[in-house]
Amino acid sequence: MAQATRPAGFYRHHDGHRDALVCDGVPLAEIAAAEGTPLYVYSAATLRERYQAIDAAFQGYPHALHYALKANSTLAIARLLRDLGSSVDANSVWEIEVARTAGFTPSQIVFTGVGKTPEELESAVALGVKAINVESAGELARLEAIGARLGRAVRVAIRINPDIDARSHPKISTGLKINKFGVPLDEARQLLQTLEARRFLTLVAIHVHVGSQITSLDPLRRAAALAANVSADLQQQGFPLEYVDVGGGLGVSYDGGEVPSAADYVAAIVDAVRHTSLPIVLEPGRSIAAPAGALVARVIDVKARTAESEFIIIDAGMTELMRPALYGAFHRIEPVSAAAAGDRHYEIVGPVCESSDVVGRDRMLPVLQPGDIVAIRDAGAYGSAMASNYNRRPLPAEVLVDNGTWRVIKRRQTVADQLSLET
Ligand SMILES: Cc1ncc(COP(=O)(O)O)c(C=O)c1O
Structure with missing residues (x-):
């Protein structure tokens, strides 16, 4: 019997009260739960x-x-x-x-x-x-x-x-x-x-x-x-x-x-x-x-910025995706799983010790809490290829999803990997 072909690419799947960002048939939340974040996922x-x-x-x-x-x-x-x-x-x-x-x-x-x-x-x-x-x-x-x-x-x-x-x-x-x-x-x-x-x-x-x-x-x-x-x-x-x-x-x-x-x-x-x-x-x-990849990250912290906006600090930044810090590049950012109602004004920033480490400026997004997962879209090009170890941050894992199944195509680097080059 022919295998059913699943919808291709990244899309939101609505199922009753649930709403999830899916890649080639697999919810990104499922991959993030198994592999941790930050993580590149490719379709x-x-x-x-x-x-x-x-x-x-x-x-x-x-x-x-x-x-x-x-x-x-x-x-x-x-x-x-x-x-x-x-x-x-x-x-x-x-x-x-x-x-x-x-x-x-x-x-x-x-x-x-x-x-x-x-x-x-x-x-x-x-x-x-x-x-x-x-x-x-x-x-x-x-x-x-x-x-x-x-x-x-x-x-x-x-x-x-x-x-x-x-x-x-x-x-x-x-x-x-x-x-x-x-x-x-x-x-x-x-x-x-x-x-x-x-x-x-x-x-x-x-x-x-x-x-x-x-x-x-x-x-x-x-x-x-x-x-x-x-x-x-x-x-x-x-x-x-x-x-x-x-x-x-x-x-x-x-x-x-x-x-x-x-x-x-x-x-x-x-x-x-x-x-x-x-x-x-x-x-x-x-x-x-570019459109074949998303950088999946977790919210670490939420803190006040101005009277109207908050910082969302995520576990991916200029070390994983340099384009926003380097060129002021814009990437859509969206919650991976069902989000609470209501929009908030956010500045989405990475954990790196640089004020240029802003991943998304001036964004309206559903309310986010520590532990929530977000996807930074269209990150398949000049993303992982430009990643660095600044702050000794390990290069992220990478996953390829193909018709409902996924596999790690690059394991997350460890500090031991980095230190193995050093005396
Ligand atoms: C010589 C050359 N060819 C091809 C490319 C790929 O360009 P793009 O990723 O915009 O298609 C580049 C990148 O700038 C390049 O320098």
Whole structure:
């Protein structure tokens, strides 16, 4: 008999007087009771849905999705995406190591990063990754020297800096000339002309990435068009390019506001690149992983703040989810289980010894008491991946829920784990 499919993703389940936040069929309260808090919970169904929506939107146009591991490189998530047919974008030699452990082949890995060390370059060349996305003339020269020493041509893509304003948060915009990323367009055009004569370098693509959490298509479309136009010029000169890499960057709706759909996003990219007839490489991270994760935390304390509002102190903060403290990022916060009636004005803060450790400012929420569990939504990307041990706080456990069952995919770190590195 076929197994009943449960509703996918995060949703509230109302059952008589009870109301619970559920992930892929499992109440979050159940997982928190078993595993403790703070805890990341991921929905396998949402990861699949988000990946497949982008993949399907290409409608047969040749492409490869290189999931950006920086968004979330927990091994089980990388493996789940590999099983869907994904490739990866790695941002360090250590992410490459995770990718290899997750089963990705070298030809499924592109290697990006503004400061790759000589050792990182050497190991990526030795491995034979699909491409090293080159960020400067100096890096290109270093790669050429490695290629010459090893007696083989290194596969490179040149990351151009298109001087395009992504109109995202300044701290995650990467496409302006004043940003540290890529080779400015004029310089890139000159650099590209030198490549024909450099036999230890093989130019396979032009790469561009103008930022993250981009919520309007225009900068993404313009960046893709520029990369495509530079590629078309190179094709005319006889460079046998293999693809155009247009990076990642599609935003998600953290606050319920409109963001472009995967279909509109991909249509805009394909439109911009089609005239080259080249396959498209896309490096989405946030748009796949963010909505698939929630950070589950427990209320430790409630205390007065102003005449009208109170502090809710929870057991997760900037150490588990750095985005609010780092960027002033907004994440929805909601009680996991049936909440008492009535709204209160709260400032939701973490336990870390920093006044910037505010998880949710200025929120109206049902009355919360110590011991209540809350979920910080859309925390699947740049959440656990950016977590730290500040205040000696152990990295949280991570759980993957899949069609009504769940399992720990990363155990909670202990202080003993931390101390095992120290003398
Ligand atoms: C080169 C590169 N590719 C892809 C990504 C993934 O971006 P996003 O998570 O916004 O899709 C990033 C992150 O900023 C990046 O730097």
